[in-house]
Amino acid sequence: MRIPAARMAVAVAAGVAMLITAACGSSGPSAPKTSAGGGKTTGLHLTLLIGSSGDAETNAVNAAAKAWGTKSGNTVTVTPAKDLTLELTQALAGGSPPDLFYVDASKFAGLVKANALVPYGDQLPNKADFYPSLVKSFSANGKFYCAPKDFSTLALEINTDMWTKAGLTDADIPTNWDQLEAAAKKLTKGGVTGLVFSDTLDRVDAFMRQAGGSLLNADGTEFTANSPENLAGLQYVAKLAKEGVLKFPKQTDTGWGGEAIGKNKAAMTIEGNWIVGGVKSDFPKLHYKVVELPAGPKGKATLSFTNCWGIAQKSKNQAAAIDFVKFLTSTDQQMAFANAFGVMPSVQSAKSQFTAAFPDQQAFVAGADYATGPTSLPGFDQVQKDFDSKILGLSDGSSNPQSMVDDLQKNAEAALKSAG
Amino acid sequence: MTAPEQELSDLRRATTRRRSDNSAGERTRSRPTRRRAGGIRGRERWAGLLFVGPGLAVLLIFLVVPIGLAFYVSLTRWDGLSSPFGNGAKFTGLQNYRSLLTEDSLTRQNLAVSVRNNFYFVLFVVPIQTMLALFLAVLLNNRFLKGKSYFRTAFYFPSVTSSIAITLVFLFLFQGGGAVNRLLDFVGIRGPNWLADSRGVFHQVLRIFGVDAAPDWAKHEFLNLSWWDWLSGPSIAMCVIIILVIWTTSGTFMLMFLAALQNIPEEVEEASEIDGATQWQRFRLVTLPMLRPALLLVLTLGLIGTWQVFDQIYLTGNNPATITPAYLSYNQSFQNSMFGVGAAISFLQFALIIVLSTIQRRLVGTGEDY
Numbered sequence: 001m002r003i004p005a006a007r008m009a010v011a012v013a014a015g016v017a018m019l020i021t022a023a024c025g026s027s028g029p030s031a032p033k034t035s036a037g038g039g040k041t042t043g044l045h046l047t048l049l050i051g052s053s054g055d056a057e058t059n060a061v062n063a064a065a066k067a068w069g070t071k072s073g074n075t076v077t078v079t080p081a082k083d084l085t086l087e088l089t090q091a092l093a094g095g096s097p098p099d100l101f102y103v104d105a106s107k108f109a110g111l112v113k114a115n116a117l118v119p120y121g122d123q124l125p126n127k128a129d130f131y132p133s134l135v136k137s138f139s140a141n142g143k144f145y146c147a148p149k150d151f152s153t154l155a156l157e158i159n160t161d162m163w164t165k166a167g168l169t170d171a172d173i174p175t176n177w178d179q180l181e182a183a184a185k186k187l188t189k190g191g192v193t194g195l196v197f198s199d200t201l202d203r204v205d206a207f208m209r210q211a212g213g214s215l216l217n218a219d220g221t222e223f224t225a226n227s228p229e230n231l232a233g234l235q236y237v238a239k240l241a242k243e244g245v246l247k248f249p250k251q252t253d254t255g256w257g258g259e260a261i262g263k264n265k266a267a268m269t270i271e272g273n274w275i276v277g278g279v280k281s282d283f284p285k286l287h288y289k290v291v292e293l294p295a296g297p298k299g300k301a302t303l304s305f306t307n308c309w310g311i312a313q314k315s316k317n318q319a320a321a322i323d324f325v326k327f328l329t330s331t332d333q334q335m336a337f338a339n340a341f342g343v344m345p346s347v348q349s350a351k352s353q354f355t356a357a358f359p360d361q362q363a364f365v366a367g368a369d370y371a372t373g374p375t376s377l378p379g380f381d382q383v384q385k386d387f388d389s390k391i392l393g394l395s396d397g398s399s400n401p402q403s404m405v406d407d408l409q410k411n412a413e414a415a416l417k418s419a420g
Numbered sequence: 421m422t423a424p425e426q427e428l429s430d431l432r433r434a435t436t437r438r439r440s441d442n443s444a445g446e447r448t449r450s451r452p453t454r455r456r457a458g459g460i461r462g463r464e465r466w467a468g469l470l471f472v473g474p475g476l477a478v479l480l481i482f483l484v485v486p487i488g489l490a491f492y493v494s495l496t497r498w499d500g501l502s503s504p505f506g507n508g509a510k511f512t513g514l515q516n517y518r519s520l521l522t523e524d525s526l527t528r529q530n531l532a533v534s535v536r537n538n539f540y541f542v543l544f545v546v547p548i549q550t551m552l553a554l555f556l557a558v559l560l561n562n563r564f565l566k567g568k569s570y571f572r573t574a575f576y577f578p579s580v581t582s583s584i585a586i587t588l589v590f591l592f593l594f595q596g597g598g599a600v601n602r603l604l605d606f607v608g609i610r611g612p613n614w615l616a617d618s619r620g621v622f623h624q625v626l627r628i629f630g631v632d633a634a635p636d637w638a639k640h641e642f643l644n645l646s647w648w649d650w651l652s653g654p655s656i657a658m659c660v661i662i663i664l665v666i667w668t669t670s671g672t673f674m675l676m677f678l679a680a681l682q683n684i685p686e687e688v689e690e691a692s693e694i695d696g697a698t699q700w701q702r703f704r705l706v707t708l709p710m711l712r713p714a715l716l717l718v719l720t721l722g723l724i725g726t727w728q729v730f731d732q733i734y735l736t737g738n739n740p741a742t743i744t745p746a747y748l749s750y751n752q753s754f755q756n757s758m759f760g761v762g763a764a765i766s767f768l769q770f771a772l773i774i775v776l777s778t779i780q781r782r783l784v785g786t787g788e789d790y
Binding site: 085095111379381386 | 615752
């Protein structure tokens with residue numbers, strides 16, 4: 001060999017460097033390559049990234065994946081993410097996203113704008129069966145993008161022991177703002193606060209909507225955050241907070257409404273379906289009932305929180321993924337999920353089954369008819385957090401409702417402008 | 421002679437020559453060695469490169485390239501949902517920096533608040549933790565102290581425990597109805613709701629003297645924050661984190677001081693004693709100057725570390741009372757999908773740390789050793 005040792009050394013070093021870079025570049029499983037968007041639907045390997053609420057959900061999704069895999073002749077790897085937003089972002093930025101993943105309604109607009117999602121919703125046979133408000137949450141540019149996975153709505157939870165002890169009966173269950181205030185006043189005594197809910201726009205927004213307001217105008221093109229209706233909703237919250245009959249979890253040394261009611265620090269709270277499972281495991285002795293949110297001056301309103309089954313634009317197995325979603329959103333499969341981890345099916349055909357199986361959760365289902373989804377806009381997160389951070393100040397008057405909605409309007413407009 | 425053989429003999433000769441320079445036989449046989457550019461030393465350089473190659477590659481891939489990428493991202497508008505080099509990212513030049521510093525926006529306001537928070541954090545943590553660490557080290561260095569290793573472990577313990585675990589414990593201690601407030605109740609003080617309290621400490625002190633609102637001169641704004649707000653002092657929530665960080669990090673720095681103290685020759689101290697120095701004089705005029713390199717190290721590490729505080733802030737949640745630039749950068753990137761702005765914030769922070777470290781180096785000493 002006439003190769004000088006030195007040159008060999010360089011070659012070796014370069015080889016090592018290339019190996020390392022190559023190893024870094026090609027992460028992810030080597031899935032069988034089929035033509036993109038092709039019709040092939042068997043013998044494939046799909047990847048599914050989920051933001052699981054716990055073992056119950058992970059196991060249920062795994063079981064569903066196995067069932068569909070056997071039926072269709074495919075295999076599915078289910079990966080529960082520790083932090084879904086983070087992991088999904090990394091996967092998308094790296095150019096190798098999972099075929100299928102949960103999409104939170106508040107992140108939907110960003111993903112659509114980045115052209116990360118396949119708009120497959122209109123191909124689903126049970127398209128008309130989904131609740132219209134959920135379909136709206138996952139539609140953009142006139143296209144129905146992804147099938148709603150399930151959903152939760154906000155309702156009022158009442159500690160029944162405290163309720164009866166305060167001399168209240170079923171006839172006193174609040175159906176309007178005045179009754180809610182009266183009940184909260186009656187229930188506030190000693191270490192117990194009448195009403196406790198999280199200091200976030202995701203609760204306050206419900207009151208704004210009950211007052212006839214909304215953050216965005218009807219076609220979602222302009223913000224109307226500082227409308228008199230929104231202000232009225234916030235002022236009502238401020239009034240309760242100032243009277244001390246409404247407190248926020250931080251003021252009761254708790255993390256959220258479910259903990260406040262579970263630890264007997266609150267007689268009432270406003271949370272979604274997730275409270276059922278949370279209370280069952282942490283505070284099994286709590287007696288409570290779930291009722292619809294009281295109506296405001298402009299009628300009933302509540303908020304819905306939902307995820308959809310997003311299919312990646314970059315996925316090579318789109319046809320199979322759509323088939324998988326059909327299976328996952330079928331009425332039977334959704335009821336299986338509801339039984340396993342307490343979510344509400346996103347299809348109306350499961351409504352009667354659900355209320356029969358879970359009569360206590362009637363109020364959550366009822367909310368579906370008048371619920372609205374969260375504001376989805378890239379860059380809105382910090383706007384909302386800024387608003388949220390001021391809610392606590394309503395109690396001691398250090399935050400002014402008028403300037404809060406004005407700031408919200410100003411910052412949201414800026415976010416809309418920079419996102420546009 | 422083939423090329424490899426030639427090289428081998430060259431090499432062998434080089435080593436022998438170094439070992440026995442006067443060997444006559446070697447000298448008579450030696451030919452002119454400068455036949456090729458670089459010669460013997462050149463080959464050593466290649467061998468050296470081969471040996472540092474893997475390390476260099478790792479540094480390049482995991483340090484230099486990410487920093488370069490982050491800088492590139494800071495010049496774009498990228499939502500993190502597609503490749504930063506594709507259509508998803510728009511190259512905007514210095515727009516992110518310009519809007520952060522000059523445009524009236526919520527992001528700029530948050531940046532100003534976070535810089536203020538972090539400034540007070542550094543202002544309190546660095547001097548106190550340094551003094552505390554030095555004090556503990558001097559105590560432990562006492563020759564007559566019994567149970568030295570016990571105290572050393574005890575003081576160092578918070579440093580080796582997970583910061584997440586310790587922060588969680590502090591969150592419980594400082595809850596509105598937590599242990600700290602219960603204790604205060606005993607002595608008749610009604611404690612604040614520590615971690616939710618965004619009131620500035622300086623503002624509270626001024627309130628005692630009857631200054632309740634901003635005087636006219638302090639109403640002017642700088643980066644969306646009035647001078648009155650800039651001068652608020654650390655928020656009460658931040659004070660909890662200041663206490664926490666001082667407690668956890670002074671152990672590490674104590675060890676550094678202890679090592680430096682043990683390096684001071686006993687003779688020097690004895691000599692000063694014979695010269696009639698009092699204990700305080702000895703500490704101030706002998707020990708402290710000899711600790712200067714360690715002091716510089718501790719201050720620099722402290723300054724850099726405190727400007728990057730993140731985990732404690734992350735756990736206390738998104739609260740304007742405690743956000744710092746590091747947290748804001750994370751929040752802008754991953755929560756708000758503005759990776760360009762997030763990266764730009766971290767580079768601004770980088771610049772700030774460089775400037776402050778340089779100033780501090782000038783102040784503390786010549787920095788001969790570091």
